[in-house]
Amino acid sequence: MRLRPGIITRAWRESSNLAQLVPEVRTIESARSELRWITEYVHEKMTDRASKGMKVSESDLQSKISHLCYLRGQKGFPLQYLLGSQPFGDSLDIKCRRGVLIPRWETEEWGIKIAQAIRRSHPFFTAGAREGVDQLSAETGSEMTVSETRSPTFKVLDLCTGTGCLALLFAEQLRPPMGKSVYVEGVDISQNAVELARRNRAINAGVFEQYGTSVVFTYADIFALDISSDHFDIIIANPPYVSEEHYYSCRHTTRSVRRFEPKHALLGGIDFYRKIFQLAREGAVPAVVCEVADQWQVDEIVEECIDDELEATRMSDSAGTVRTVIAWRKESSAWII
Amino acid sequence: MNCFVVMRRRLTAVLSSKTASKSLVFHVTNRLAESQYGNSYSELPAIRSHARTISSSTPRCKKDALPPRPSIPEDEIEEVFIKGGGKGGQKINKTNSKVQLRHIPTGLVVSSQATRSREQNRKLARRELAEELEFLQDPENSRRGQKIKQLQKKKAQQRKKAIRRDKERRGLEPVEELEAIESGAGEDTSAGSDPTFGEDTDMKDSAELGFKFDLIKGKHNKGGDGGDSIN
Numbered sequence: 001m002r003l004r005p006g007i008i009t010r011a012w013r014e015s016s017n018l019a020q021l022v023p024e025v026r027t028i029e030s031a032r033s034e035l036r037w038i039t040e041y042v043h044e045k046m047t048d049r050a051s052k053g054m055k056v057s058e059s060d061l062q063s064k065i066s067h068l069c070y071l072r073g074q075k076g077f078p079l080q081y082l083l084g085s086q087p088f089g090d091s092l093d094i095k096c097r098r099g100v101l102i103p104r105w106e107t108e109e110w111g112i113k114i115a116q117a118i119r120r121s122h123p124f125f126t127a128g129a130r131e132g133v134d135q136l137s138a139e140t141g142s143e144m145t146v147s148e149t150r151s152p153t154f155k156v157l158d159l160c161t162g163t164g165c166l167a168l169l170f171a172e173q174l175r176p177p178m179g180k181s182v183y184v185e186g187v188d189i190s191q192n193a194v195e196l197a198r199r200n201r202a203i204n205a206g207v208f209e210q211y212g213t214s215v216v217f218t219y220a221d222i223f224a225l226d227i228s229s230d231h232f233d234i235i236i237a238n239p240p241y242v243s244e245e246h247y248y249s250c251r252h253t254t255r256s257v258r259r260f261e262p263k264h265a266l267l268g269g270i271d272f273y274r275k276i277f278q279l280a281r282e283g284a285v286p287a288v289v290c291e292v293a294d295q296w297q298v299d300e301i302v303e304e305c306i307d308d309e310l311e312a313t314r315m316s317d318s319a320g321t322v323r324t325v326i327a328w329r330k331e332s333s334a335w336i337i
Numbered sequence: 338m339n340c341f342v343v344m345r346r347r348l349t350a351v352l353s354s355k356t357a358s359k360s361l362v363f364h365v366t367n368r369l370a371e372s373q374y375g376n377s378y379s380e381l382p383a384i385r386s387h388a389r390t391i392s393s394s395t396p397r398c399k400k401d402a403l404p405p406r407p408s409i410p411e412d413e414i415e416e417v418f419i420k421g422g423g424k425g426g427q428k429i430n431k432t433n434s435k436v437q438l439r440h441i442p443t444g445l446v447v448s449s450q451a452t453r454s455r456e457q458n459r460k461l462a463r464r465e466l467a468e469e470l471e472f473l474q475d476p477e478n479s480r481r482g483q484k485i486k487q488l489q490k491k492k493a494q495q496r497k498k499a500i501r502r503d504k505e506r507r508g509l510e511p512v513e514e515l516e517a518i519e520s521g522a523g524e525d526t527s528a529g530s531d532p533t534f535g536e537d538t539d540m541k542d543s544a545e546l547g548f549k550f551d552l553i554k555g556k557h558n559k560g561g562d563g564g565d566s567i568n
Contacts, residue, residue, distance in 0.1 A: 025432075025433075033433070033435075034432060037453060078432075079432045079453075080430070086453065086454075087452060087453050087454035087457060088454065088456075089454075089456060090456060090457070090460075101427070102430050104425075104426060104429075104430065104431070105431065105434060105455045106425055108454075108455060108456060109455065109456075112456060238427075240427070241426075241427060242427050242428055246424070246428060247428075252424050252428050253424075253428040253429070254428065254429050256430060257427075257429065257430055265427075266427050266428075291426065291427075292426075293424065293428075317425065318416060319425055321425055321426070323425075323426065
């Protein structure tokens with residue numbers, strides 16, 4: 001969207017740093033928020049340095065803030081790369097760096113929705129509540145079918161995990177019932193990403209380790225992956241889905257994303273979805289949830305990947321764009337509302 | 338049948354302390370719904386004047402414990418999304434995490450862009466909405482009302498201490514004179530606006546917020562605190 005006339009002048013009246021931010025963030029309100037976050041970040045860093053005995057001056061602080069504003073506003077440097085992190089979920093701190101895709105709010109939104117739906121309605125989790133009340137009926141396995149209680153571990157596979165944000169989000173949200181556990185595995189083809197994901201797991205371990213949840217990150221190419229003997233309960237994925245046409249179009253993909261974020265994490269499409277659904281078939285995985293670009297991509301996926309054994313639905317994000325495709329095997333219990 | 342919007346009053350209670358950075362930045366827009374709550378909304382000016390004193394501190398002593406946090410059922414809340422335009426998803430990296438909630442029965446709108454996480458902003462906005470409603474319904478006993486009382490008491494205590502310290506700093510004054518001045522000055526502190534007092538209380542506020550501001554103590558921060566437009 002066009003910059004409103006006079007906006008930079010108005011921003012200058014407040015501060016030069018604010019004015020520097022405007023060309024990238026487009027509104028004064030956003031600029032104020034970003035300046036606030038940049039300032040907080042620089043203060044924290046300087047405080048750290050000061051506490052370690054290093055010399056820190058007021059002008060160091062100000063010049064650092066100005067420099068970050070310049071990079072952000074004039075160069076279009078993504079804020080998460082400058083500050084090195086993105087808060088995610090309820091309490092996750094996901095570290096970010098060049099070469100790995102930055103977690104988006106849309107991913108956070110559907111991730112939480114799906115994880116909470118599982119937590120609320122999936123037999124693995126709801127059965128646990130009854131067990132706490134009546135041990136005896138749990139032993140006799142009263143209302144539950146054998147297939148749903150075959151394993152005390154709920155296994156989640158996160159493909160193209162990147163920073164590991166989705167894997168860690170599910171680990172955070174899927175608190176297992178007593179006597180059961182959750183296992184999340186994240187896979188990525190980029191070693192840079194896997195290293196970052198492992199670092200994120202170490203940083204955020206406090207959130208899920210206490211429940212006995214384990215998170216593992218594996219370096220692998222999904223096109224050469226074999227999960228037939230793993231018994232995953234669900235596959236989640238945010239695979240590269242931007243088409244070449246949209247990637248190079250300024251109307252679709254912003255300059256900042258094209259210039260700074262890794263191309264291989266973005267350029268993709270139906271080939272990835274085809275592979276994901278093939279993996280689900282081979283591994284007899286009862287449910288698949290993937291992020292998508294839009295309604296047209298869902299149509300394409302449904303046509304190419306959804307066979308008679310599966311049911312599928314779509315979910316929109318709160319901006320109104322179709323953002324997720326959800327598919328499940330017909331014979332498994334539909335915990336999705 | 339509900340009668341809503343009788344009178345529209347735009348209330349911009351920008352809750353930011355002087356230290357700005359770590360504060361919760363909220364926008365509260367109030368549309369009166371007379372029938373439902375029958376309030377005269379005379380409390381609104383009170384919110385405005387106390388806006389700056391509110392910080393996200395936790396109670397320090399059990400005996401001064403605040404009432405528990407209020408909550409609102411989800412079906413009364415509508416989340417308004419400010420459409421950013423464009424395709425979104427992987428194609429755009431939006432750092433704007435603003436969340437706007439509307440309380441359907443009263444029309445009260447609260448928006449939050451305090452943190453960089455949308456989920457955390459959602460939680461904060463819900464918390465703020467619940468507190469706001471509780472405060473409007475029953476200012477005295479609401480959690481916010483109690484917090485305001487606590488802060489007022491604390492500020493009065495700090496002012497008294499600061500006067501004493503100031504007098505000591507200025508030089509040795511006879512004790513009797515000191516006491517006479519103090520008893521007279523004690524009454525006026527609420528109206529006073531001595532800059533040193535402000536600095537002390539700001540230090541306390543920022544300490545409560547758990548944010549160390551030692552580096553720029555006492556200096557006017559030109560470009561640093563973008564969020565503070567009150568100065």
